[in-house]
Amino acid sequence: MIANDVKITPKLVAEHGLKPDEYQRILDLIGREPTLTELGIFSAMWNEHCSYKSSKKWLRTLPTTGPRVICGPGENAGVVDIGDGQAIIFKMESHNHPSYIEPYQGAATGVGGILRDVFTMGARPIAALNALRFGAPEHPRTRHVVSGVVAGVGGYGNSFGVPTIGGEVNFDESYNGNCLVNAFAAGLADADKIFYSQAKGVGLPIVYLGSKTGRDGIHGATMASAEFDKDTEEKRPTVQIGDPFSEKLLLEACLELMATGAVIAIQDMGAAGLTCSAVEMGAKGDLGVELDLDKVPCREEGMTAYEMMLSESQERMLMVLDPAKEKQAEAVFRKWGLDFAVIGYTTDDLRFRIKRHGEVMADLPIKELGDQAPEYDRPWIATPKAAALATSDVPAPNDIADTLVKIVGLPDMASRRWVWEQYDHLIQGNTAIGPGGDAAVIRIGEGPKALAFTLDVSPRYCAADPVEGGKQAVAECWRNLTAVGAEPLAITDNLNFGNPEKPEIMGQFVGCIQGIGEAARALDFPVVSGNVSLYNETNGKGILPTPAIGGVGLLPDIAKRVTVAFKKAGDAILVIGETKGHLGQSIYLRDILKRREGTPPPVDLAIERRNGDFVRSEIRAGALTAVHDASDGGLLVALAEMAMAGGVGARIEAPRDLPLHAWAFGEDQARYVITLPDAMVKPLLDRAARAGVPASRIGTTGGDELTLGSGAPISLKRLKAAHDGWFPTYMAGPDVMDAQ
């Protein structure tokens, strides 16, 4: 009989984030009242974060397989074959709520969590990226959140020793009370030495590894799925502290241990720590698990079973070990100064049994804990279609040059150097293209193979039209990989939305997934891992729908990579793809005219693919000297970025068939700006014509000014001052901790 000394009241149930019908489901499942520890376990397993109860139905519609996919969603990270017996393992995960409460530690532990996901599978991390979204710059808390989050991302990754090579930073008032911190990590492993979480074998030791357990983040997982409100203050002590030093030791110890062949199954302790990891390992292997919590290394005295099962202390792992190699395994961990304790064993009775001080504190059916989690088909309303915006309804600026300078210095468009210089993007010595380009490129071993990485989404498009926005995010990701010469392989996603219990929000979610799915299928770009973060709301107001897409691409020969920078004077500048001057939802419309209107630019996936395949084949043939995709801000902004990056100006012809501002700032998709030697233009145009790809020459590089038609030249110096200046100037303001 199981001790049941705490009366489970409806209030207690509600405090655990469980709805009355969900509690009833628990009662039906176990046929008695749960103990407090059991209630805690259910609340951890059945909250949104772990169970995906609102999103599962829709996630199933995503394409997750492909010739290169070794392991899709369902493990700690996705695994993709990159040839030569090697695999790339990657995933993205959010740490939004914790990062708003304590920006430094929230972001740091977010990075720690995703790195662990990757090396748990046997991979040595080779790249980290991060997609960050903050409130309006003028909001009193924004600066503090930015400085803390960036320092936290850097603080963890730099110390751990992974190059942080890219990501995104955006500002919007919808994130005022709810920043987004989406951390991506990728690691390299031998394709035949991947480690999974499925336990195998009865009576085998379950080993606890890493740091000690404290009362950190108890209720963290529940918090991550709860809306913010005025009580947020009280939830503060659940903040977890990251210890990148221990994580680095854990990495080295795990990889060393895996090489000995002692590891049968391994799972990191992330959200809901011991509970989630132990249940997953057992349930996947059709095995029961029995744990004796007295054996768990603890940092604090008098921890209860409840606390130990829900603690989110960082830098911990659970393994099922080959008993014959237990001594050897322990020696490895002792060498690295980490805790190592056998805390239980696998059983054949499919129960999840927890003991503390010799007493059974929980005894639950292990499969049902996961399988029988509630799943919802939440009501949803499709986002109403916005009215298209005619170009004639969008006034031209007085001065194109001034407008361009303004745009390149906008919070969303300015250089992110201030951010990425705080990240060690060079460690490991393989960074071929660092932050600041379309995609970052990392050499694999001694080459010539390399991988490209990028994170993308345009939340304003997703808000205006979730389906097109979802498509666009995937398409832009694909395009960014293509722009450096990579073959796009697969993606991970991080779906950040508001409260799914609201049909309009659920409609955004459903729409975005539909768009992501369509694009992923059309571009053969399967989803191999991901994460969902819901309830990103403050006082009833949701964030912009933000499905961040992380993409990985392969370059067979690193020597053939290209960057965005203009290389020298005298190169011809061409645009690939058609420019129609779509200004709906553009940066120009939003930030210069202060209007959030119209439809986002439509994405034609067939055209996307055709244009991209053409550009990639030209890059691989060595024909191009610079490539940049035209996205946020439009063509002229892309040209300015290429000029600034190379310190080389350009003379651009004005368009004949479009109003100048529509041509300059329209955000039509599937476009690339390329440069090549003058003499090569004719043959390239011929090849483009044969491939049915629109291509036209628009100018020539040279000088230190950007000149558009007969307009006054804009000096690169002036552009750079605006572009480079915004971030440092903004961040020089006072960083006040509790200005809420």
Add this chain to the structure above:
Amino acid sequence: MKSAVIVFPGSNRERDMLSALEKITGTKPVAVWHADKELPKVDLVVLPGGFSYGDYLRTGAIAARAAIMDDVRKKAADGVHVLGVCNGFQILCEAGLLPGVLMRNSHLKFVCRHVKLEVANAKTAFTRKYKQGEVWRCPVAHGDGNYFADAETLARLEGENRVVFRYAEGTNPNGSLNDIAGIMNERGNVMGLMPHPENEIEDLNGGIEGRALFESVLEAVA
């Protein structure tokens, strides 16, 4: 040339260093564990970059008291070349093998970027393949690279030509005194520097001027 790279808990550029040494010297260096008591017989001992012990307490402080450091001291006294890069430099200062200390960057942020280094003394075992006054590009990646020493020590360092590298052309990334990027001991066989020459050795890095540092030692010990 035989070389050894010491691995402390939390070292994280040891792989970069091992690989650079192998590429440049043609000989595989030995990785030595911090808890070992003795170094193998080598011509060059390298303390690599990283965050030994998480940079907790003070950068390099805990590593400077590691078991292996006694033998590093002994080898240094015997004239073996010792190179500390970034965290390695911090450790050498904490261990008293080099004077002064590396404090938080003046802007209090970690900084990773390429700087310009001026060769302030080309007559050392670590710089003989550079020209005096030569300026080369090299990356830095640190949060505590702000070199500080009292006025007397500083005057001695300058007077004895023991400042080996300086940040040039206004690229001082951390506020260090006299733009100091690297210094050596009196005898000239122990040098520490904050920048990472091991990450500037092949075309992929965008420059290869870090090679000359290792090639200098190679020549010096030949």
Add this chain to the structure above:
Amino acid sequence: MKARIKVMLKNGVLDPQGKAIEGALGALGFPGVAAVRQGKLFEVELAEKDPAKARAALDEISKKLLANTVIENYAIEFDEK
């Protein structure tokens, strides 16, 4: 007026620094030392002469700047009372 502000991690909050120092002390042969916690100490010079006002000002400064009250506690001390 001179004041000191002590900032320490709240109880139960992981202190990786303290932990690393404990480890190092053990290795250095000081086994008798247990439970090291590392905090911050600020020495502040104030123009304000009125103790109540000075305390109020330091309180605000501590909350806004010196201590991260999500994870840290602080205490204010005056040199001469």
Add this chain to the structure above:
Amino acid sequence: MKARIKVMLKNGVLDPQGKAIEGALGALGFPGVAAVRQGKLFEVELAEKDPAKARAALDEISKKLLANTVIENYAIEFDEK
């Protein structure tokens, strides 16, 4: 026995963190605060019961590890004297 070790930068040693705090205080509208210095505070639990021996041990620990005496001073305090 519980003890506290205060570690502060010596006079004349640049304190980038203290400087930054001074700057921020000015910007935040606390002009009355001059000269902020940031130091470290260690709370240590000792097995040793004898005050003299404890002090000697702490002195050594401070010199050997907790303070870099090139730039820092330290002071030892016991909780109950």
